[in-house]
Amino acid sequence: MANQKRIKKQEDLSEVDMERLELLQKANEKIGRQLTLNSETGNLEEFDELKQLISKEFENPEEKYQLYYNGIQRLLIDFLPKGKEFKQLRDIIYDEKNVFLNLGKKKSDNNGIRKSDGRMTYQPVMNEILEIIIKWVGESQNPFDLYKAFYDLNEKHNYGHEQYDKSTLSVANAMLALSAK
Template sequence: MNDNNLNKNKVERNLSKEDLERLEILQKSEEVKGEQLFINYDSEVVIENEAEKLLGQKIDDPVQKFQLYYHGLTKLLKDNLPKGKEFEDVRRIVYDEKNVLINRGAKKDEKGIRGSDGRMAYTEDLEEAIKIVAEWTSRKGTPAELFMSFWDKNEELGYGHQD
């Protein structure tokens, strides 16, 4: 290729200082390709591939979560807790304690905001809550017994309780 062809492909630009800084940041981003350098306990420099670390992790299945939350936990509670306006407080108290469990201790603040969504709970937490409700329904327990089952599990895990 001759020098004339090389010059045709080059475009001259008048870049500001800010443009040059942004371009430098973008160029640096090309240097990192999923590998991190770190120093281990033996003071050795180690290169670790971030993508390989992700391969061994359990990935949640959104469809499974949907099924567990709506067709499992929510349905069991709706079918077995007392219905009607007069029992609204009973259901709310049980739901609040259940939500502390499936949200790993997240409680509502003074504005009623939990800051965590039970529909996105960890699969194993949803399964644990379903197990508690299933055992309660098989014993034909009272709402107070279900509340205490959630309360006991939250105590065991150190989550505390909804105020």
């Protein structure tokens, strides 16, 4: 009885439907392999997605080191205001940078311990923040503008911000207000 129903269903399927069914069955046969249409020949070809993924270099430790220490940190040290009187300003900017590099982890979430290290974040994340810093160095070098850029970046990714005591919070809010629009 069940065989007769299956035969009847197969008879009801058009040739195009049968071809689609065959393609779907073929696509599900091997996990990690994909079917693709060759634009030059018009033929269906299979490629091993897993082999291509494994052959790529995901993270390069030397490049990460260069990005963080000779890029991000060096530019911030060189272009943020120096001296004891600007330490709180620098710390607020560094906190906002570190929230982004740590994908939203904040010191205020764990009693002053971030439980993450921004130097070990993903390279695309480092590249994104380095581009902002380079743009800032080239355009304004106003620390309030850099804070606003980091603040907006964290807002964009829904990472939130560090929670400060009242005096530090008032400085952070003033920095936002003084940034160029």
